[in-house]
Amino acid sequence: MLALFYTQSQRLALERVTSPPEQAPPSLVWRMRLQLAWAQRQADPELALRLVDILGSEPLPAGISRRDAELATARSLLLKAEIRLLLGDADSARAGLLQARQQFAALEDAIGLADCHFLRFYIAADGGDGTEMWDSLTQALEAAKGDPERTTVFAATRARAAIFHEAMKLAATYDDELPQDISDLPAVESAAVADYLGMRAGMDGQYSQALSHLSLAHEHAIETGQQRRAITIATNLGHTYSRMGEFQTALEWLTRAIELSRRCAWPGLLSLCLAHLGEAQRRLGRHFAARATLSECLELCSRHPNGRTTALALEALGQTALDQGDAASAKDVFATLIDRSTQIRDAQDLLIQAHFGMARAMLAQSDHAGAYEHIRQGLELAQRARRPQDEVEALALLAEAARSERSHGSSRYTAADVVNLYMDALRQAERLPAGSPAPELFEASAQAIAECGGHERAYHLLERAVMELKRKQTSSNALARQALRLHHEIEQARSERAYLRTLAEAESIRSQNLASSLQVLHHLAGVGQAITHELDPHRIHDVLNFHCIELLGGPCSVLWMNEGGKGEKLTAVSANDVGIEAHGRGLELWRKCVQSGQSLFLDSSGQELEASEAQGLTFEVLSPLICAERTLGAIGFRCPGALPLDTQQLLIWRSLCGYTAVALDNALAQKRASLLQRELMTKERIQALSTLVASVAHELNTPIGNCRLVASTLQGRLSEVTSHLAQQSLKRADWVRYCQDLSQGLSLVERSMTRADSLIASFKQFALHTEQTAPQNFGLRTISDRVLQVMAGRLKEGGISWVNRIPQGLTLHGSPQALSQVLEILLDNAIKHAYPDSRTGLVVLSAERDQVSGCTRLHVTDSGQGIDSDAMHRIFEPFFSTKLGAGLNGLGLSVAYNLVQGLFGGQITVSSRPEHGCSFCIELPGRHTFQELAAQPSQEPSV
Missing domain, CATH: 3.30.565.10 (Histidine kinase-like ATPase, C-terminal domain)
Structure with a gap:
């Protein structure tokens, strides 16, 4: 679910996720883009529109459901409608809002409908449609019941609007719906509630509280990207400082609001700022500048003639005309204001002032009947709205009209009647919570009494007028000093909060960097094990290349083996089509890198950099691979992006080079050990074969010896038989023994030969070459x-x-x-x-x-x-x-x-x-x- 607004840190976090998008899953990037677009709709409308255009043009990533896509489309329509409203195109805003409402209703998304009703409120407010305003806020609160943030913001907005509708009476009824303590509120809710509390305090004359609340509301509105609210609050701060007599600070706030409005290019809010600036200029006596400012304001408000901003500008312009003595112009302006104020539900205060202004203009033209009528209407409105201060003004103005008419020869009012009217106004003013009546009322009453001959009483009233004037001046000076002091305190508090926030953000960034570094170190430990586990240079390069892409975003360029010992003979083990070869320098820099044993840093054009100036400018680095003070080779890396390598990337690269050097050293050692092992195994096989031959020879020696023994024995027996035959002394028994010995001997020879044959067959079978291992x-x-x-x-x-x-x-x-x-x-x-x-x-x-x-x-x-x-x-x-x-x-x-x-x-x-x-x-x-x-x-x- 999307929040109503996002803090600056949240918006920055969303930007980090979406840029570059390759570092996050596509579905997550899609969702974060939608959130960022919604979060930036007031802080950066151009970015918000670009993001929703991207969402609408790209195919849906895996993991995004059809409902999610339809909700995103509805949210994009609502976002565009709000931006069109801020740009002053109310008709297009209404059309886009209608489409968004229809889609959210079809999807049964209550939060989306709540946001639609909230935008309806602003459209109605800009157009001066009071009925639509209240209906939209009521429906917004009903739809947002499950969202505490939206409920608080909508309730505070309704309470603020009630201040202008039925003044303090109705606004106070909404206090129970709002948090009593705003110190622990989130920034989004705090901005809305503090805005309401500041406006209510200002309308009640509690300027100190008003400044504190409005300053906090402005700060939180800026923090959460509520540019519309921030501009409105800045103008109200200027108006409050103006009422306290601190006009310089008032102009500063109004100028700040105008600059912010001009940056946003929002005509509606710019016109509001100009209306308040014109009023401040009028109070400072800069009447010509005020009329120019107010005329510009009315020109901007031409598309919303019934808005409250138009009414403010008309009221200030009419008062400026009266200050300049231009009763005719003032009368025309106030007539227009009266006509339009009747159509604006939250403009009761301005309608009352319009009737009073019209009465003063008519008195200046000696139109007493018309003046009486407007005074009567203004008094009735003040009584209905329960605005006692306006009632006092109406009574005083009535007395002034009666005195003016009497001075023109009318007999409708006697001198005593005029005095009674002034006394009614004085008595009503003394009952006000603010205290004593205005000095001007005392002075006018004294003049009326003096005209009746009550000079002593008139004298006492003049003394009270002087005293009240002094008190008022003292109070005004004190109020101005208080305003200035509050301004400095608020600015100091804001600076302290900004400083603490900066410290907190710096600490947070430091903690994130430490956590990121720790995570990188843990990951590098595993990478080091993976690299050093390999014992083949080609495999070492492949693993290093994989982790370079993973950690640095691109492949390592080339791996050179230093086979000459001093860099004269470099052999490329593996290479990619990136790196130093692209600069046409061949092996010159590689040899320099190997022979010097120092890393070489190159800029984007391939020019070599000094190590002291390489920070923030390095796009390519060539590093020697050194282990145990032996340079085994060199490796290079070129940054694949448009930005140079940062400090962390260079540290990662140095670590990867260290692991690679250790792995190459292990590979060379393994190669040497393998050669030695093969030599020893060859000797072992020769020794084993010798032992086997000796064993076979030993085994063959027994049957061969037996055969020789039998042969020699039979040879001797044959000689004896031959001798006996020659002497004709051979006996039958000798011949039988000879035959038996011959048979036994031959049998032994046969057994010995069979034994030898078996041994030779086994030896031949065992001695077959083991490489010929046909299964x-x-x-x-x-x-x-x-x-x-x-x-x-x-x-x-x-x-x-x-x-x-x-x-x-x-x-x-x-x-x-x-x-x-x-x-x-x-x-x-x-x-x-x-x-x-x-x-x-x-x-x-x-x-x-x-x-x-x-x-x-x-x-x-x-x-x-x-x-x-x-x-x-x-x-x-x-x-x-x-x-x-x-x-x-x-x-x-x-x-x-x-x-x-x-x-x-x-x-x-x-x-x-x-x-x-x-x-x-x-x-x-x-x-x-x-x-x-x-x-x-x-x-x-x-x-």
């Missing part, structure tokens, strides 16, 4: 048996026995060579670490398949000394070994980790307790696309 189905039991057969010799040497409990028929899909290498590493780890000091032990291989997930779990468990808890979380790290100084490089388990995770997409974990053995669990997922896993980069544990 295939294989039996887990078969692979594990082969590995145990190859490692059997080393296991026996270490005093380790083994049991293979992997069930037959358990198959996997993937690389059997890779899994063989993993098992070999785990068995080798058990041989080297599980059983120190020649302890004997047992290694058990087991496996099972999870029927739910389909994954296979392979366990390699030993009964050795276990793993220390401090080393448990590091055993899969590259180069970590508890025997690093004993010829071991700590890469075995890291290789196994990479093979399981990289090739199979599985996990390898370990559980152990000291002196209770160790168990490795290899969890392999169900059948998967092996090529995809093989193509993925290996994931190593963090160092």
Whole structure:
């Protein structure tokens, strides 16, 4: 729901949301534009009209319902109608208001209808239609029951209008509807209520209260963008100061109101200011200037001849003519005023003065009958309106008319009758709350009594006139001094409030900046983690570019790597089509940036700036990437908008450069470590192959030795048989033993050769290149048996026995060579670490398949000394070994980790307790696309 008016801080907040609109969701920008247009309808009408035109021309963003769009259309019509009224086009305002009312009624929007009725009130007020005024305010209050702000503003407006309708009697009946204490009211409501209280106090002669309330109302009206109310209040302040005799301050306020009206170019309000200015000029005796000012006012009011402003200007112009002695002109003016005042419901005071002015003009022309008639009508109006001050003026004017008629030879009134009329006026004046009658009334009464021969009594009345004149002058001087003092106090209070408001706004801005900076710092911490997490220069640039767009509104220009060490050789890792290349300087500035180790600042034309003058002028910045006093490269950024980089943006840029430098340093270190790791892993593989060859050679040595032994034994037995044959001493028993030995020998040779053949086949199968990892189905039991057969010799040497409990028929899909290498590493780890000091032990291989997930779990468990808890979380790290100084490089388990995770997409974990053995669990997922896993980069544990 839209508020009736918005404070300046609220309007500025709305402007920040809508400009630039790219920083907020489109639906939010759409709603904020509508609010800003409504808020600025009086403070900045041109901006308001531009905003509603934008809303009407652009397509509706997502999240805006059809009802929202229709309400916005109705609100735009109402806004345009109000602006047309302020520009003096009442007919167009009425037409636009009618369309808005119809749409709000169709949508059943009570608040929209309330605002329509409020605008109806102002249209009626400008046109002098009293009935329409009261009807519109009544309907506005009825529709705005659910809105406390609108209810208070509408009620205060009605009470203010009642002051001019039936003076204080009716206005006082509305006090119960208004807050008694306005100190805690919001500025919008305070402006309306203080305006009413100030006008009521001024009409009641309580000028001090009137000035205090009106000054507060004016300040709050300006604060909330109520330019119409602010101008009206400024004119009333000038009028109040004028009534207190402080004409200089009155002219200041009226001039202020006129300047504000001329800036807004609102003829209706400008005419009101001119009417009050003309009255002030008249009171100062500047009659010719007053007539010129009032004539300009009436010319502006020509489209609203029945408005109160027209009546004010006519009343002041008539009084000016009387002051100049131009009774004929005064009579014409007052006749026009009487004719129009009867059609203005809130102009009773002006109608009374018009009758009195007409009477004075007729007396100046010796038209006593006409004067009596207008005095009688003015007296009746004053009595009905309960305006005792005007009643006194009517009685005094009646006595003056009777005396004037008597002086022209009429016998209607005797001298005693004239004296009685003056006495009636004196008695009525003495009953006024203000105190003693005016000196002019005492003096006129004394002259009438003197004409009857009562010179002593006339003398006493003249003494009272002198005393009253002195008292009045003293009172006037005191009132003027009071007005001046109040003016200074009010201005001082306003200055103090403005100062405190400025301090509060500065503190608020500082708090917002601190909060924004804190938010940016928190965000930068996350950005720093994202950048430094990357270990590839291309990825570093991509992440940096993304966050530059997010935080600075544009991409970073280019990333140069300093490969020469001194800036001689710069290599572009990534680049965009923006930046320093656009200025045609090539690598000259980049080399300068890298070699100097200082940021270079460029203006909008690409000219280099000194660091001391770069603040507020920098459109492009080139920064070196320095880490540990080493310049790793350079990076650039160019502001994408029409404004230079501000302080916060430069701080963000420096932070991003720092993160980038750390990330590049990590990337280079990772590159060096990867090269070293590959070298060590190559050595590890060669060493493992050597160990494997030695193990196979050792295993082959037994069957070969057996064959040689059998061969040599059979050779000796053959020599014996040959010798016996040659000597013909061969016995049957010798031949049988020879045949038995030959059979046993050949059987042993066959078994040894079978053993050797099996070893050679296993070695050939195991030695296949692991890069040729074509996926295939294989039996887990078969692979594990082969590995145990190859490692059997080393296991026996270490005093380790083994049991293979992997069930037959358990198959996997993937690389059997890779899994063989993993098992070999785990068995080798058990041989080297599980059983120190020649302890004997047992290694058990087991496996099972999870029927739910389909994954296979392979366990390699030993009964050795276990793993220390401090080393448990590091055993899969590259180069970590508890025997690093004993010829071991700590890469075995890291290789196994990479093979399981990289090739199979599985996990390898370990559980152990000291002196209770160790168990490795290899969890392999169900059948998967092996090529995809093989193509993925290996994931190593963090160092």
